Amino acid sequence: MAGAGSGEGDEGLAIGEDGLARTAWAMGSEMMRQYYDTEWGMPVRDERGLFERLSLEGFQSGLSWATILAKRENFRRAFADFEPDVVAAFDESDVERLVQDAGIIRHRGKITATIGNARATVALRAEGGLPEVIWSHRPEATPVPRSMAEVPSRSPESDALAARLRAAGFRFVGPTTMFALMEAVGIVDTHVVGSHRRGSSGVWS
Structure with a gap:
């Protein structure tokens, strides 16, 4: 708009x-x-940064991104700046604290999924780590949308990433959510042709 x-x-x-x-x-x-x-579309390759964005994309499900972005600092405070080891150690008392936190989205399922995803992120280090898994799903070519109607909402790569993460114990990581993540962290470039940001990530020429 x-x-x-x-x-x-x-x-x-x-x-x-x-x-x-x-x-x-x-x-x-x-x-x-x-x-x-x-920020949007610029490469994110570190574990904490990717865990934060994966978590926020999960919370965004069913809501507008503007709603999540407006609460981002509250989410960072509530979830220990999205440090996976710290969030992985959260217990039921933390869940109850977060459910009562009006500064974030008080959705018990998404809160418990974020804690579980932190544990899955820590476990994934034995298999190369979250950044390796996510970036290994970069496609051979990026979309080249000339209108908003041409911007896809999922791809074979986002389908595969969703399946890979689900197999590793992650939740709220469906194909559409994972495509949004791939857009946000520079794995694909869906800036509409003509935007001054098109090609700015350095990942795609």
Whole structure:
């Protein structure tokens, strides 16, 4: 959606007041524009960073990304900055604390899944670690969408990643959620052609 003072073209691009073209959803708010301009689609290759983003994508299921992004600092505080070893040690008292935390999404299933996913992340180190598993599903080519309608919501690689993580004990990691993760951390580039951010990750030329 184009924000105030911006024009949206036929190709799913929004032109901001700064004259720069962005994929249209980035213009929903200043928060979303900042996220789009500085972080979304840039490579994340460290375990903590990937665990955080996997966790937030899981919490986003059924909600808007803007809702999650607005609560991101609260999530970091609640989940020990998403340090997998610390979250893996959370117990039932932590679950009850988190269920009562109005600063995050108080969904017991997603909270317990995040703790379980932290334990699965720690266990996965014996098989190369979470970054190796996630990045091993990078496709041979990235989508080249020329409109929002051409941006896929899943792929064979996201299907395979979801299956791999589920087999390792992860939850809330369905194919659509994993494709969103792949977009967010630079494994695929789904910036609409013409966006000033297209190709900025260095992963895809």
